[in-house]
Amino acid sequence: MGLSSWGNYPKIINEAFFFNQIGRLKSFIEDTDEIIPYGNGRSYGDSALNKKIICIKPQNYFLDFDEDNGILHLQAGALLSDILDVFVPRGWFLKITPGTKLITVGGAIASDVHGKNHHIEGCFSECVIMLNLMLPSGEIVKCSKSENLELFRATCGGMGLTGVILDAKISLKKINSKYIDQTTIKTKDLKETFEAFEEYKDKPYSVAWIDCLAKGDKLGKCLLMVGDFSTDGILEYKAKRKLNIPFNFPSFALNTLSVTIFNKFYYGKIRNKISKQKIDLDTFFYPLDSINNWNRIYGKNGFTQYQFILPEHKSFVGLQEILKTISLSGKGSFLAVLKLYGKGNENFLSFPIKGYSLALDFKIEKGLFELLDKIDKIVIKNNGRIYLAKDVRVSKKVFEQGYPKIDKFRALREKYKMNKKFNSVQSMRVGI
Amino acid sequence: MGYILIIGAKSDIAKAVARKYAEKGNNLYLAARNSSELKEFAKDIGIRTQMDVKCLDLDVLDYASHQCFYDTLAEKPIGVVSAVGYLGDQDKTQSHFTEAKKIIDTNYTGLVSLFNIIANDFEKRKSGFIVGISSVAGDRGRKSNYMYGSAKAAFTAYLGGLRNRLHEANVQVLTVKPGFVATKMTEGLDLPKKLTAEPKEVAKVIYRAQQQDKNVVYIKWIWKWIMLIIKNIPEWQFKKMSI
């Protein structure tokens, strides 16, 4: 079976173990070297890939729900979309959600994902009350902020490298509507973009779409979208029809020209500097989920997402230099997402730090990795780091410079013999 | 809301069907051997749908228990779906009659015993539906699995007759003929991806066909045509083939 993650690159020929019984998993782990858990394959690169994978999705039961406190106990293979289908109509929503709901709970914990509210609520681990982890020895340990704290800190954001997350208790938040009251702010350059983020930083949710091909005095112009849940009491939540991309687009479909047009169209559609909309939560949080297989527009060679974060005081200069470099290269990005982040947490490998992050999509093509190496240098120079959940090519050196707690993580892996069992193509590349 | 009785509820197909009916607002009786193994699953459905789910012990080979099983259901079901089946080992059946008998009894005799009881009740009440999961293997006997195929053929014929009998009583009988489905029955077999359905897909087709009052349904449309061709190969030629 040839398997890849969301970027369709690389493709690894592998063998999948379907996890449907704890007992069977235990003996599989005992008998097999070099394995990695695979959730729903929505990481972009090679975090969930290896020759042998454990397919977690069959393990998807809801185990318990405490209605009074909104605490859901569920198995790691359940999708965030399952949670929404069941609980939005009852007035509950995820405390933290990434830009797709098509990921597993295990994947959300392992990447310690974040969403549009990181500057206020932090990472996914903030809503994890406890998790059960199967270690290489087959032993199951309960980890939380009050029990086995070290394992908890390593596993949240640990990219599947500490063992298999079996189930978790997560707390949900109350909502009164499936709608979001959104304000869109159109800015004309990077300076205005930063000022807008600053001005709206009390809004619970915010994200900006940047036109990466804008040059000169338009560099960094954006649409900043901020919002919060409405209060109209409408909670009826039904699956919408999805568009489908039935096959890989030929690679010429996404040249610089089409990307320029896309950016102009999107940006040009909004006329006023400040406008207000009321949109449903799927449109606000998960715009890309409405198109099945949208990754196919990048053609059969696949694509990657480059996401980095810079500390607050270095964000402006660093971003300016990086945007200039990209704009000069002519390698457009379909999507460039800029976000403000709050304080980082104590987890060993969680990505967020206080500052700004930019995420850009690139088709895999000649010259791309050279460009990204160049950007890596600017990121490191500004004390930033790269997000492993999106990465497929970063070097060991660049990775290590961004993550000062890596040695603690390595020592823990050694102690529990995790490094002998749980490895991904990525972990071997960056030497975790 | 009424109860749907799911027989062989530990099967992956049955579980998907159970989830589907509960999502659509039905309560469930989940019947299986060692039904305590279904506790977590029942709880999962309960949390997801807020429907009532009860787990019951039932062995289709324990014929004597069937009447009592049905009589003790406090509220009678409005519909029943059976996913009971046993593929068995064809080679073994050729020298061990016990294996042959187990295949026949699990796929056919046991269900006749149970369905007779349910059919009589539905007929009397003039309502209800009966869904039996048979198989394309019953459409024509082949050397690779004709013991299983013949038992499914008998079950298909039984369901056809039952449909004919119960038509007047306004009771629907639906025969489901899956081709390949990715479940624990077929785990480890190298199935062609394009011809293999996921349990969720099977559940969707079953639910829709049942709601639309259909009689016979194949799971992937292509299987209907494959079986049409297979059924029409002349016997003198078919006997020389390996498919």
Ligand SMILES: Cc1cc2nc3c(=O)[nH]c(=O)nc-3n(C[C@H](O)[C@H](O)[C@H](O)COP(=O)(O)OP(=O)(O)OC[C@H]3O[C@@H](n4cnc5c(N)ncnc54)[C@H](O)[C@@H]3O)c2cc1C
């Ligand atoms: C359209 C899109 C938008 C996105 N937006 C965001 C965003 O806004 N913020 C953000 O943070 N991320 C975002 N992501 C990335 C995504 O949320 C993460 O990559 C997430 O980890 C994917 O989860 P998955 O279930 O698909 O896991 P996979 O991709 O299959 O695996 C991801 C990692 O989790 C590990 N893992 C999975 N299950 C387990 C388990 N049970 N036990 C131990 N380890 C496990 C794997 O080994 C791997 O290292 C986005 C991705 C897409 C495609």
Ligand SMILES: NC(=O)c1ccc[n+]([C@@H]2O[C@H](COP(=O)([O-])OP(=O)(O)OC[C@H]3O[C@@H](n4cnc5c(N)ncnc54)[C@H](OP(=O)(O)O)[C@@H]3O)[C@@H](O)[C@H]2O)c1
């Ligand atoms: N998978 C396929 O490719 C395929 C193709 C065509 C048709 N089918 C049919 O689809 C149905 C569901 O099969 P599946 O694929 O989901 O396989 P499965 O998981 O093996 O399901 C068969 C179920 O029958 C139950 N069963 C066996 N003997 C029983 C008995 N004496 N009393 C009560 N229950 C008994 C089993 O219970 P236990 O769990 O207790 O063993 C099991 O849950 C079967 O009728 C099968 O023949 C399957």
